[in-house]
Amino acid sequence: MLVAPSILSADFGNLARDVKAICDGGCDLVHVDVMDGHFVPNLTIGPVVVEAVAQAATKPLDVHLMVENNSFFVDLFAPIKPKIISFHIESENHAHRLVHKIKDLGIKPSVVLNPHTPIESIEYLLEDLHMVLLMSVNPGFGGQKFIPSVIEKASRLKELINKRNPNCLIEVDGGVNDKNVTLLKDAGVDIVVAGSYVFKHPEGVKTAIESLKV
Ligand code: DX5
Numbered sequence: 001m002l003v004a005p006s007i008l009s010a011d012f013g014n015l016a017r018d019v020k021a022i023c024d025g026g027c028d029l030v031h032v033d034v035m036d037g038h039f040v041p042n043l044t045i046g047p048v049v050v051e052a053v054a055q056a057a058t059k060p061l062d063v064h065l066m067v068e069n070n071s072f073f074v075d076l077f078a079p080i081k082p083k084i085i086s087f088h089i090e091s092e093n094h095a096h097r098l099v100h101k102i103k104d105l106g107i108k109p110s111v112v113l114n115p116h117t118p119i120e121s122i123e124y125l126l127e128d129l130h131m132v133l134l135m136s137v138n139p140g141f142g143g144q145k146f147i148p149s150v151i152e153k154a155s156r157l158k159e160l161i162n163k164r165n166p167n168c169l170i171e172v173d174g175g176v177n178d179k180n181v182t183l184l185k186d187a188g189v190d191i192v193v194a195g196s197y198v199f200k201h202p203e204g205v206k207t208a209i210e211s212l213k214v
């Protein structure tokens with residue numbers, strides 16, 4: 001399992017220190033949650049802070065947009081050169097066009113599905129995607145409870161991926177911990193995002209990250 005700690009649960013007064021700690025602790029990607037206060041009822045960080053995160057990070061950035069105006073935000077973050085940009089299918093009328101725009105910028109495209117959004121909604125995008133991100137909480141906040149139906153959803157998505165684009169990865173985001181990570185692994189998930197579990201682990205971020213590498 002690859003591990004992408006979400007910096008949403010980091011100490012923002014010591015952001016560079018915390019980003020270095022997860023990178024030194026063996027994470028695979030640094031997950032950055034961008035919220036616009038419209039698509040989700042929370043507001044997080046823009047390109048100035050994400051640039052500082054990129055400076056501190058020794059692992060690639062995994063940017064998760066939770067915004068209404070996806071194309072505008074892609075343009076805003078592209079110069080920082082994240083490895084992956086994920087956008088929500090629920091907020092995009094022209095997903096196919098946006099996937100190709102992200103690709104043309106040299107960034108790997110990914111689409112996010114909220115807990116209620118069916119996987120069939122992206123069936124015809126799969127061949128162009130690097131990754132599908134399944135939300136296992138309602139987006140907007142860290143520290144929420146894992147929604148177990150994502151496990152069956154991941155298994156079904158894996159079948160669809162095997163048929164349409166076996167290289168496409170599955171990432172799961174929200175409420176992930178050492179208890180549910182094995183179930184996710186068995187369902188075919190490649191990458192887990194974990195915020196509060198990693199940053200609030202009593203034995204530190206390195207131990208937390210290691211415990212998710214099943
Ligand atoms: C929620 C974010 C998540 C969040 C995960 O909208 O997309 O990345 O930070 O936090 P935990 O792991 O605490 O659920």
Ligand code: ZN
Pocket residue numbers: 006031032033064173193
């Ligand atoms: Zn996220």
